[in-house]
Amino acid sequence: MELHNIEKLIEKYFDATTTIAEEEILRKYFSEGNIAPHLEQHAPLFNYFTKAKEERFTKQVPLKPRKNYLKWASVAAIAIFMVGLYFYEPTPPPVTLADEYTPEEIASAKEALALLAMNFNKGTEQLNHLNEFEKTTNKFLTKSN
Known part of the structure; x- marks a missing residue:
């Protein structure tokens, strides 16, 4: 050639x-x-x-039976799904206060909360006096420097 x-x-x-x-x-x-x-x-x-x-491959290749895990995984998934459906409980509708408590209980709770709010307001007033005191002391401290 x-x-x-x-x-x-x-x-x-x-x-x-x-x-x-x-x-x-x-x-x-x-x-x-x-x-x-x-x-x-x-x-x-x-x-x-x-x-x-x-070249030729002369060793014997061991043939193992092929296991079909995908089939069993799908069966297990369906079983779990069915158990979930069996034990499924829908959530109950929300309960209102009128359904849960009597009108007397609701009125006494409102009274207790109003008393609590009044005491909190007293504490807040005390903090306002403390804030005024802090402002005036800061005025004296900054003037002296």
């Missing part, structure tokens, strides 16, 4: 545009042994493919 054609085929091979027949021509050229000196660097590549075709 012409050296020029082999060089073109090698260029096409590395561009990944060769056909199987052209690759076979390259393998045959590099397996003959009469290789041009500047193309010897490519010889191991094509010789490797030739040798790799001849």
Whole structure:
């Protein structure tokens, strides 16, 4: 085979545009042994493919039965869903104060809350007096500096 054609085929091979027949021509050229000196660097590549075709796996492959976990997972999901439906209790409607307590209990609670609010207001008034005291002391402290 012409050296020029082999060089073109090698260029096409590395561009990944060769056909199987052209690759076979390259393998045959590099397996003959009469290789041009500047193309010897490519010889191991094509010789490797030739040798790799001849290799066979001779060990026995142990075949284990395939377990179908997906089927059992879906069965378990359906079972959990069914148990959830069985024990499902809808939330009761909200209860109003009138339904829960008698009018007397509501009135006494309002009275207790009003008394509590009044005592809180007294405490807040005391804080207002304290704030006024703090303002006046700050005035005297800043004037003395």
